[in-house]
Every structure is written in structure tokens, then in C-alpha cells.
Amino acid sequence: MPKISEKGHKMPSSPIRKLVPYAEQAEKDGKTVYYLNIGQPDIKTPQIALDAVKIHSLDILAYTRSEGSENYRKKIANYYDKNHISVSHNDIIVTTGGSEALLFAFGSIMDADDEIIIPEPFYANYNGFSTASSVNVVPVISKIEDNFALPPIEDFEKLITPKTKAILICNPGNPTGYLYSKAEIKKLAELVKKHDLFLIADEVYREFAYDGVKHYSILQEDSLKEHAIVIDSVSKRYSMCGARIGYLVSKNKEFIQTALKYAQARLSPPTLAQIASEAALSTPDSYFTDVTEEYVQRRDLLISELEKIDGVKVAKPKGAFYCIAELPVKNSDNFAQWLLESFSYENETVMVAPAAGFYSSPNVGLNQIRIAYVLNKESLKKAVKIIAEALKVYKD
CATH class of the missing domain: 3.40.640.10 (Type I PLP-dependent aspartate aminotransferase-like (Major domain))
Incomplete structure (x- = not known):
């Protein structure tokens, strides 16, 4: 059988996307999944950009x-x-x-x-x-x-x-x-x-x-x-x-x-x-003003809710729309998979990104997760509540 390259074997899997099959199965099982794992904003694309594609005159x-x-x-x-x-x-x-x-x-x-x-x-x-x-x-x-x-x-x-x-x-x-x-x-x-x-x-x-x-x-x-x-x-x-x-x-x-x-x-x-x-590029500055204000409100809500959970440590972001939270668990990969496979709160669960994949040093960040606050404030609050309830029952 032909061999795969060493480079191919060393190519890392995405810590952001590798749990997708478990999230898909959770949805098939009837659960609502809040996706905090990936930086896909729910903010609408500027209409001017969408219209430019619709009305182009290319032959x-x-x-x-x-x-x-x-x-x-x-x-x-x-x-x-x-x-x-x-x-x-x-x-x-x-x-x-x-x-x-x-x-x-x-x-x-x-x-x-x-x-x-x-x-x-x-x-x-x-x-x-x-x-x-x-x-x-x-x-x-x-x-x-x-x-x-x-x-x-x-x-x-x-x-x-x-x-x-x-x-x-x-x-x-x-x-x-x-x-x-x-x-x-x-x-x-x-x-x-x-x-x-x-x-x-x-x-x-x-x-x-x-x-x-x-x-x-x-x-x-x-x-x-x-x-x-x-x-x-x-x-x-x-x-x-x-x-x-x-x-x-x-x-x-x-x-x-x-x-x-x-x-x-x-x-x-x-x-x-x-x-x-x-x-x-012709998007008005007001677009960014509104978007930034929305992200600040989401950040403040997220940090406030996470800080209420015993044993959780969180860094306060100054930009972008991510934060790293340290959890009272040994292995966030296992916890993230368990959330999707085995846990729900009011038939809802959460998908997060285990943070170890954001390090190249081995055995660092094992108890951390990355959260992308790309959902509306109501959904964010529900998602953090689910994490809080999950931590009450999770066993490493």
C-alpha cells in the first residue's frame, strides 16, 4: 500500500472542528447546540457586499x-x-x-x-x-x-x-x-x-x-x-x-x-x-460602531457569567471576540466531547473549543477552553448556564 508522507501524519487536526460529528449527532438526538467553538459571527454581512455580487455585469x-x-x-x-x-x-x-x-x-x-x-x-x-x-x-x-x-x-x-x-x-x-x-x-x-x-x-x-x-x-x-x-x-x-x-x-x-x-x-x-x-470597503463607519458595541456587551455578559462559576478563571479580552477560560477539569477535550455526547440541560448543550490545540507546547492548556462570543446575549447566557450545570456533575 502506498505510504502517506511524514508531513501528512504530523499535520494536526483542528481543535475547533474535530468535535463537529458529536455536535451533529447531538442535534440528530433532538438537542439544541450552542456553538461557541468557532469564530463565525452572527453579525449580518454588509448588504452592499451582497448586492455587488447579485448585480455584477460580468459575461x-x-x-x-x-x-x-x-x-x-x-x-x-x-x-x-x-x-x-x-x-x-x-x-x-x-x-x-x-x-x-x-x-x-x-x-x-x-x-x-x-x-x-x-x-x-x-x-x-x-x-x-x-x-x-x-x-x-x-x-x-x-x-x-x-x-x-x-x-x-x-x-x-x-x-x-x-x-x-x-x-x-x-x-x-x-x-x-x-x-x-x-x-x-x-x-x-x-x-x-x-x-x-x-x-x-x-x-x-x-x-x-x-x-x-x-x-x-x-x-x-x-x-x-x-x-x-x-x-x-x-x-x-x-x-x-x-x-x-x-x-x-x-x-x-x-x-x-x-x-x-x-x-x-x-x-x-x-x-x-x-x-x-x-x-x-464602502461600508459606513456606523457599521463598525454598532458591531463593536454589540461585542463589548457580549464580552461583558460572558465574563460576568463565567466569573460566577466556582473554580473558573477567565481572562478579559481587549479585542476580537474570543476568550480563554480555565475550568476545574483535568482535560477539556474530554469535557467538550462529554458535553455533546452525554450531557444536556433542558435538552440543550454547548460546543466549545478545547484550548490545548492552541498551544504547541505539550501538556499545556489542558484544562482551558476557548469561547467565541459570536452568539446573541440571550444565547450566550444560556450557554454559560449549561456549562455551569455541566461542571456540577462532570467527573474527569
């Missing part, structure tokens, strides 16, 4: 340029300019989601067995992208006791080796919701300049910053012109996860030229999705 659904249509990239550059970030459309490559942007970035700056330092917990698919690129993740642990703030710079520096090529952050963070401050970004900027590394920032949640704190992009650091690579996406910003449109942004010309070769190899990003995404 042929043709390829666009490999780097994305010029008109769309110019409008993206205008979006950044409104956010006090100066970039040209030539500094942008449109990709099939932020996922492809990360893969292009990894392929452009790292070779097999090179290393990338990432504060953990981090977006679980960073593990998958690293495996697919034959790159080694070197984790630096941030702690729930510190609200998942940036670890001390000394912790990063002692991990740097000749194999280190980049540091990757998610800002605001998935799965923690932590928003890095301007001071923290400047510390990272000094470090990557000192060691001549790339700094990659996954900024797909940039619009969702709370409590009066403004998001500070690595692209606002003039000294990082040759070091900064931003990953961005329309998925969360406009509630357009299914569009699968993201982009790379960097002022490093050699990097952009290299990433373009990867873009050419996959031909072009999807045409209709670019039409929708271009139209979405």
Missing part, C-alpha cells in the same frame, strides 16, 4: 491578476490610509483568505527546519501552516494570570537561534482576545531589528478593539519597513468568512516580489469574492 467569470485586481488593491490602500497607515497598492497581494497569506509568507521567508517564535496560546492553524511549510514553531508562553499579555522580551531573545527567521503575533489575539499595546509593539520592533528578523502580525481583528484603546499596527512603525509583514482578511471585519479573501501587506519589495511567485502559482484569488470585498 465571463475570468481570472484576475495574481496579486488581485488593481482597483481593489488601491481601495485597500485607501482603507489603510484612513487608519493612518501609508501603503501603496503595490505593497499588497490579495490572497484566498488570511490562511493563504500566511502560507505565502512562511514560504517566502523560511526554508525547511527554520524557526518562527510565536506567543502561545495562538491561532491553532499556525501549527498546521508551520507543518505544511516544514517550519518549526518555537513557543513563548503567555499566561492567563497576566491576561495573556506579551511575555517579557527576554523570553523571546533567549529563544533566538541562527534558524530563527521571524516572530509572529496575532493582534488582537485569537484565541485570547488580547490587544497588544503600542509599547509592546515597539519592544518587538526593537528586537526584530536587533536580530534582523521579520515581524509578522495577523491583524484580521483590527476593527474590534475595546474600552477606548486603539489598535496599533506594526505598519505604523516606520523603522520596520523591511521587517513588517501584515496578514489581513475580510472574514471577521465584514462577517464574510465564506468569501475567503485576505491579503498580505508589506513595504519590503523583495518579500512582495517573492510572495507574488506563490500567488502566480495558484493563478488568482476568486473573482466574485473580490467584487464583494471591494464593495464592502
